[in-house]
Amino acid sequence: MTANLISLLVLLPVALAAILTMTGQRLPTLSRGLDVAGVAVLLAVSAGLLLTGAGDTPQVIELGSWAAPFGIVWVFDRLSGLMLLLTATVALLALVYAIRRDEDQAGPHFHALFQAQLFGLNGAFLTGDLFNLFVFFEVLLLASYGLLLHGNGRKRTRAGFHYVVVNLIGSTLFLFAVGALYGTVGSLNLADITLKLPDVAPDAVPLVTTAIFLLFTVFLIKGAAFPLYLWLPGAYAHASIPVAALFAIMTKVGLYSVLRVDSVMLSDNSIGGLVETTTLIAPWLLWLGLVTLLLAALGVVAARFVRRQVAYLIIASVGTILIALGLVTGNAGEAAIGGALYYWMHTTVLSAGFFLLAGLILHHRPEAGDGIESAPPMPHAILVGSLFFAYAIAMAGLPPLTGFFGKIMILAAALDSPLMAPIFAVILTSGLIMVIALARAGSRLFYQSQATPGHPAHARPADARVALPGVGMAVLPLVLAGAMVVGAQPLSGWLAGTAAQIAASDGYLDAVMPDGVLDPAHAPGKFGADQDGGSH
Template sequence: MSTLAAWPVLLPLITGFILLFAARGGLRLARIINLISVLGVTALALALIGVASDDVHRVYALGNWVPPFGIVLVLDRLSALMVGLTMLLALASLVYAIATDVDTRGPHFHVLFQLQLFGLNGAFLTGDVFNLFVFFEVLLLASYGLLLHGGGRLRTKAGLHYVVINLVGSTLFLFAVGALYGVLGSLNLADMAQRVAAAPAENHGLIAAAGLLLLVVFGIKAAAFPLYLWLPAAYAGTSAPIAALFAIMTKVGLYAIVRVHGTLFGPEAGALAGLISPWLAVSGWITLGLAALGGLAATRLRVQIAYLVLASIGTLLIGFGLATPKASAGALYYLIHSTLLAAAFFLLADLIVRARGEDGDRLEPGAAMPNGVLLGALFFGLAIALAGMPPLSGFFGKLLILHAALDDAQMAVHYAVILLSSFVIIVALAKSGSTLFYQTQAEAPSTGLPPQKAALPAVLGLLLAAPLMVVLAQPLTAWLEATALQLHDTRGYVNAVLATPAVQSAP
């Protein structure tokens, strides 16, 4: 048994408690504690990616209860990747929040920030379905506070929709978990996979129904069609650093689909194998198509970026819906790209809003912005990357998914949806860039502020991912291919978890 899987979960929780007791020390102390913790856990998360590269599943049994009788945390390539991605976003978001004083707009920002990381890292590392529900609730409760941080009518309205639909999702989650426990008698993911494979035929209908209900729940979290309507207003209405951190939130739902359904209904599941694969592809087509049209029709920059997040979800659903290691590797490459670049775009949009002053993020001609050349160059780079144009990482991510789709029976549909939606997104971003940076009113006085120098490193650091992923494409894709192979090896995951022994006390 290894304790490595526990530290990315425990450290944010401990820091959250420390921040509660340190509240009397003032904002400066809270900033220092939060930043030190995020830097430390980020370094740990990146180290764990290297540790997980040996293809060994490291299992931590809470309370020393031998699986399947207790809760386990599992560190493997995929969970290490997701925790590392979460912490990189957290670091950039926190730096930006401190640089722009977003954390001063309400109480408990730093405590909620750490609890959000606790929930996110726990969701990626848990190997127990009910514990996944618990971590979902923790991250959602923290996200409610962060989403509403700073107040405002529009933020409160969007937050209410977000809360209500996620409460519905949580209720359905409990129904699905209860049904699965009733028929299988276990909630340990590895043990459940064995029991699904051995389940009698008369139980297949109930297991399939519960599995599809879980797909609805995870679809709500991932904002997949037809459960995506809450996302544009929520992400566009909250503060920029929180929207940037929330770029990983939809990926939690996707991760849950891949991990839970991929393990329960993998190749070993017999008649129930591949239960959700056809649904993923169809949902991906519709989500991607509607997101592209939503981005084209958007009248506000932050709403348009929120639709780009939805477009990335649609693309990933198509990639994972192909259900092959090659397609999963391409989807993981695109997941890294889209998460980091969408977060950078939310931060850049906030700098543009500040520079436009009274014009805000409305996609209408306005006064020339201070440092408009710098902001325009950053916008241009992000637009190219997120639209999937060469030579940046978005192009290579989509290319890997399209290459994997060559052998699929629905190849023509995959190609048509991805390529046409990419064209629509290019048109939408070109229109926005032209409106913001070229159709300026020279006679109108500028009421905006130049970008804060302390905030630029967060944007530039995330944007740097696009060229780096191209320069390091060969080793990165090789690592992701190995990750995809480990992900599809459900028997290896099951054996590793269930073979974990208890820790014996010294005589």
């Protein structure tokens, strides 16, 4: 039963995508209904699975009943469950907003692409096989190309071209990494690779190390870490609003892959007994996170319109999470992951909501759009301004909202780190810079209103009862954030358990490969033995 429900999370979106391709243009109302119903089912199933504790021990689904190293497996544990829940939450917000504001009608096949995107995302979060991960990356990327170009616009086309080219290069690097790993280690299953890594032939060790670094480079392109984040601000800032909101989960796919592969494959392992892997990647993550966070904070200052600011806030959150993941080597590794997951939930949901709010500002200020400049007051300026204020507080990490608690947990975990000083300096300084930038943006947008012949400054327009469709979807993330604050105690306890499950990678390995390495003839010395034409 559980296995069927987990499979449903991947199969339902792909089935719906196929149906919606056919109904999309002719039956718009039915398409909307199907799409919303599909996302609602995903939300209910992933929440239900987590609440009933289905992920407390990793659940393995063997496709076609082929056992682990031979067939592809999907693994559902608390981490993947949490990611699936976040995906469905963000998707529902973005979808309802798109429908309320008719943005799904701006081009063909919005709903089919939306479900295809969810198919790719859910598959990437569930798979336990590196090549399958590549395939799901391609599925979600291809859908995201279509969604990014949804609607029209010159700048959107330009940003879309950059996004596509960068990701195609990333895919090529991914294939190089996967190919090199298969050629040297002899497997593509994550757990199987983990078990075989210590037995790699000595002359293959440099190649395996290179492949692992390549793999993480690809993940960090998707995750938008320094110096590979330059594609993100343009792409996210010029996408249509609901698409940008959905993309709040996209950088998290890269970060999820970093966390998953690092925690399973590289913790307490070695490559051929020569290279210790525990500290192979983590220090890089820490330093890259510090630089990313600082530069993203400067980007928030430099941005001249709100959508670009939110895009840089997303990069800042990537930096913060990378810092926490880089702490894994310290004594407080588990605490850091727990804090990172809390921050992760906060930033995914709230940056999606912030994009939706930026969309309201964009579409209801005809003179200036969401440009950070003074213009005649927009309708419902008090409501929208208050929401902006709340989002600014949460995203900059001020109390009493969730960003503050997430940062506190990460900082607390960093207390024992030898790099405590730079971590504290960068996280606190960048927080201050973001507060200043967001305060300036808010006062430009909502206080320094311009007088126009029609209506004086600081007065609401005559048409104060003008409808503001979709505003509920900008309020809902804040409600969720409030719930995350009120329920911080049980939630952080649950996340600490999740972090413990991630840190104890043996549970994952036992679930996927209960009998250990099955075919010893395949593993050790394959690289060395095959130099003369190949046999094993």
